[in-house]
Amino acid sequence: MTTYTTLAAPVEHRLTEKNSDFLTFLQPVTDREIALQWLQHYRERYKDANHVCWAYIIGNTRQPLTQAFSDDGEPSGTAGKPMLHVLTERELGNTLAVVVRYFGGVKLGAGGLVRAYSAAVSQAANLAELTTVSPQSELTVRVSFAAEARLRQMLQQYGGEVLAIRYQQQVEISIRLPEQAEDEFMQQLNNLTAGQAQIITPSCSK
Known part of the structure; x- marks a missing residue:
């Protein structure tokens, strides 16, 4: 899209x-x-x-x-x-x-x-x-507590937003961001977390 x-x-x-x-x-x-x-x-x-x-x-x-x-x-x-x-x-x-x-x-x-x-x-x-109108992706990522603040900062840089957040053993954050920025955002997130970030729901275009 x-x-x-x-x-x-x-x-x-x-x-x-x-x-x-x-x-x-x-x-x-x-x-x-x-x-x-x-x-x-x-x-x-x-x-x-x-x-x-x-x-x-x-x-x-x-x-x-x-x-x-x-x-x-x-x-x-x-x-x-x-x-x-x-x-x-x-x-x-x-x-x-x-x-x-x-x-x-x-x-x-x-x-x-x-x-x-x-x-x-x-x-x-x-x-x-x-x-x-730019198509958006929605996904939920799991990161450590230490990475939460940096993830939020990155999300702002890419024009995204936090939809929901759940604190468990780690932090699960549901986010929305421009579809065209998704790949680069995830690459940066993996760099930040040394590959520890997990996508726990697939992205979907809106």
Whole structure:
């Protein structure tokens, strides 16, 4: 899993195309349930709209955990799929895009709809502030009491954090740190403890 970008904050944008208004909302989301909750929010907020089309990507856009889209009554393939395509091309992971359309009386045709929904999301993406998401590893290590303070210092240097700690015959510390730093961190820890540090649970990407 590689580093990817997502929204730092929600975005709203309005596009008018041949008298139709396209209201676009980009919302940061971390799982499918949250995406669907936000979708319901917009459906209720804009009950009088002709269409509430949407697309979301959870995780990295190149290797998504899950993704989905809906044309919500527009001709098949003219709304949700183009919206999803823009999210992918702009590398907006963990993002829900909702486009609310108020029909203005002039039909756009299939090609016109694809262009309008694509432009609506693309122009909203132009306004977005982005943040980088780095995959994290979680693991539990066992070290001597003497090594605990130094381990904590090293963890800070690598941008990690302590999740839990248990004092037994030795110290068991559950930690989270950037996946890309895991190998180097463990090498330094082994050097510090002369190879005495033990990993007692395997790492897992989050």
